[in-house]
Amino acid sequence: xxxxxxxxDENPHAYRNFRDQRNFSMIVWCGIVGDVxxxxxxxxxxxxxxxxxxxxxxxxxxxxxEVPLGILRQMWYLHDGAPPHFARQVRDFLNVEYPNRWxxxxxxxxxxxxxxxxxxxxxxxxxxxxxLVYSEPVNYIEELTARIRVAAExxxxxxxxFGRVRASxxxxxxxxxxxxxxxxxxxxxxxxxxCTVTEPSYFKLCTEHTPIHLALLDEVVMxxxxxxxxxxxxxDQTLRVQTGRT
Numbered sequence: 001x002x003x004x005x006x007x008x009d010e011n012p013h014a015y016r017n018f019r020d021q022r023n024f025s026m027i028v029w030c031g032i033v034g035d036v037x038x039x040x041x042x043x044x045x046x047x048x049x050x051x052x053x054x055x056x057x058x059x060x061x062x063x064x065x066e067v068p069l070g071i072l073r074q075m076w077y078l079h080d081g082a083p084p085h086f087a088r089q090v091r092d093f094l095n096v097e098y099p100n101r102w103x104x105x106x107x108x109x110x111x112x113x114x115x116x117x118x119x120x121x122x123x124x125x126x127x128x129x130x131x132l133v134y135s136e137p138v139n140y141i142e143e144l145t146a147r148i149r150v151a152a153e154x155x156x157x158x159x160x161x162f163g164r165v166r167a168s169x170x171x172x173x174x175x176x177x178x179x180x181x182x183x184x185x186x187x188x189x190x191x192x193x194x195c196t197v198t199e200p201s202y203f204k205l206c207t208e209h210t211p212i213h214l215a216l217l218d219e220v221v222m223x224x225x226x227x228x229x230x231x232x233x234x235x236d237q238t239l240r241v242q243t244g245r246t
Contacts, residue, residue, distance in 0.1 A: 024141040028148060029055065030129075032120050033067050033075060035162045040152050042145065049087025056093055074101075078119070081105035117172055120165050128155065 006014040027047055031038035041059060044051045064072060077098045079085045086105045094102045103109040116122035132151035138144045155161065 024144065026141065026144065030121060030125060030152070031063075032125065032162060032165070033064070034071055035159070036067055037125075037152060037156050037162075038063050038067070040148050047084045049084050049090055052084040052087065053089050053093055056090065056097070077102040077104075078111065079104050080111070080119070118169070118176065120169055123168070123172070124165050125155070 006012055008014075025045075027043040027045065029039055029041045029043050041055070041063060043055060067075070075098075077094060079102075081104065084090065091104075091106060094104075094107065100108045103111045105111070112118075129148070129151045132154055133144070133147045138147065
């Protein structure tokens, strides 16, 4: 919960006021099962594989008690590739508890790295919760904990929100399939770059040493070398302009 993003079509010139230099943070776990928000649960400050395993074995069963038994029997478990999630003992436990029903790094179902646009907690839950938590400055860690719990209750008050989240996830997954498995966010960046760098006036106005679109596209190409071929023409054109070649 330590960082806050502001998404806007134009520069919002957003800032946050801090009253002092006290630094505090915490690791928060939440889950979404159907129309039920699970958690939040505060994890240890220094989370290890054994610490995460302890959560899975002794805490998760208790927080899942409100989920109907029929759903629990068919439930899949999804987490990202963070080091504690990748620990051997964690994977062994998930293989027993969720045989062929968990998604993650080196799991029975591999999840593409750096794909937050396909994870409901990433593309919806954390961003919305942060907006609620940081609507006013937080001065103490106890206040932060309380605000996180209040934010979770606020999200639970909307009975239709997770239906909309599932619809968004389905749309994102279909977009990914339509683009031959290429992540939706990467396709969006490439299309934006093509639209930007093919505009003749852009090169007259651009004075940045490394334009933001080029930095983003470089990250996409590094992560996904199978990027669609139409993106190569505007990339080459941009590089020629930046290096002074004609």
